[in-house]
Amino acid sequence: MKVFFIIPPEKGIVDKPTSPQRGIACLAAVVRENKHDVAILDMRLGYNRKDMLDKVKEFNADLVCITTVTTDHKKVYEMVDLLKEKGFKVALGGPHVSAFKKKVIEDTKADYAVKREGEGALVKLCNGEDPKTIKGLIYRNEKEVIENEDDTFVREPDEMSFPAFDLFELDKYIDRKLPIITSRGCPYRCTFCSINLTSGFMFRPRSAKNVVDELEHWYKKGYKYFGFNDDNFTLLPERAEEICDQIVERGMKIKWELRNGIRIDKVNERLLRKMKNAGCMYVAFGVESADQEVLDNIKKGITAEKAKEAILLADKVGIKKGAFFIVGLPGDTYKKFLKTLKWALELPLDEVRFYNAVPYPATDFYKWVEENA
Known part of the structure; x- marks a missing residue:
């Protein structure tokens, strides 16, 4: 066919x-x-x-x-x-x-x-x-x-073929950068997020070896810049460390970034140092709001204080960092937005992004909008 x-x-x-x-x-x-x-x-x-x-x-x-x-x-x-x-x-x-x-x-x-x-x-x-x-x-x-009934999710992502990037017109993209995903699924229940509709709640990580094998596959073809697009790259810090260790052990001089956002409660200084040593040049943190009521309403499972600690750790290690925020979530007000903005501006962030809240279909946030609009 x-x-x-x-x-x-x-x-x-x-x-x-x-x-x-x-x-x-x-x-x-x-x-x-x-x-x-x-x-x-x-x-x-x-x-x-x-x-x-x-x-x-x-x-x-x-x-x-x-x-x-x-x-x-x-x-x-x-x-x-x-x-x-x-x-x-x-x-x-x-x-x-x-x-x-x-x-x-x-x-x-x-x-x-x-x-x-x-x-x-x-x-x-x-x-x-x-x-x-x-x-x-x-x-x-x-x-x-x-x-038909739903198919089961891919249980062993290591068994999947490496993506067919060779079928793309790679010379026409802005960056000579390839996207990497080291895991599928997210166990968290953030009310605004729709990723579970596609990938489910079960976290299914690729092994560190399989991830670095793919990086090496493209590295040997001349690619040295990668975007790690996971929803939860650091969910298992030990696995993330192992990926970093293998990049270094194989002598790959690459640069990579985590622009999709990672959990602020799943990083530590040791991991961040290994990330930097392995070529990580940027990390984004999904904070969403500095107001605890808003964070609780969206079931984020973090605190603003914990987010601040993670951002300061990244600054201490020397990795460029950014933070994502969403305006208009349940319980948010203009006053709370100003509080969040002030909180963000007081931190050593290299990039700050504020997004309007979007109620994606079939999410809890979508249902909340239907009931409260």
């Missing part, structure tokens, strides 16, 4: 993305490993819908797979219409599908949708298995939309 993956043209704070998309790279790798022809179009690099249709036609795709986020789902639905008009089979995936499930098929002309982690379902679909037997798949049966 010829499988064509599309990353829609989402706009960020800069005109082009800094690096390729890892999720699609992982899916492409397992599909290719199963002897299918695979291509990827990252429309964030400036491609329009005509380009999309031309490239899909040129590839003569049997199946077109599009990743979907809720903020841009309407644009994706329009892309589906265009592809279906030309007679292509279309499958949707990504966080939007995991949140809305069968409604995605009901609202579009797409043939299939894959919820949660998609490797297992997508490979089975490409291999020609009967859709009604494929866990995690949503599909059309004539005029009826069928949603």
Whole structure:
């Protein structure tokens, strides 16, 4: 089967993305490993819908797979219409599908949708298995939309292929940087976060050896800059230390950053020093608010004092650091925002980011907004 993956043209704070998309790279790798022809179009690099249709036609795709986020789902639905008009089979995936499930098929002309982690379902679909037997798949049966039971999450991430970054136009990204994910799943229950819809609550870490094997794989190809995009890189500090130790032991002169945010209660001076020694140049802390009532309302499980300690430790070690905050969470007020702003400005932070609270579908925060708006 010829499988064509599309990353829609989402706009960020800069005109082009800094690096390729890892999720699609992982899916492409397992599909290719199963002897299918695979291509990827990252429309964030400036491609329009005509380009999309031309490239899909040129590839003569049997199946077109599009990743979907809720903020841009309407644009994706329009892309589906265009592809279906030309007679292509279309499958949707990504966080939007995991949140809305069968409604995605009901609202579009797409043939299939894959919820949660998609490797297992997508490979089975490409291999020609009967859709009604494929866990995690949503599909059309004539005029009826069928949603199969959820597939199990990937239990042994070490067994997964390294992502197929070679299928991307790597010379067109802003940075010569590759995204790394060393674990899947998050055991925390922050009310605003939607990651559990896709990856679940069970923390499934890759071994330190497997992570550093991947880093070394790309390092030997000339890549020396990596973005660790985990939700919980330091959840097991000993594993994080081991990753750092192996980077040093293998003599890799790399730089890497943790811009996705880490738990402020899962760092210590020893770990931070090892991180810096292994090439970590930046770490972001997910603080959200300096007001304890707000932190308790969102089930963050931290205190502002603990956050301050972590930030000061990073400063002591000499790693550049930033902090994320969210404005408008349950219990927040303008006065509390000013309190949080003052708190942040008094700390030795190299970067501070304030975001508006967004109620992502199927999260506890979304339900709270429905009940209190």
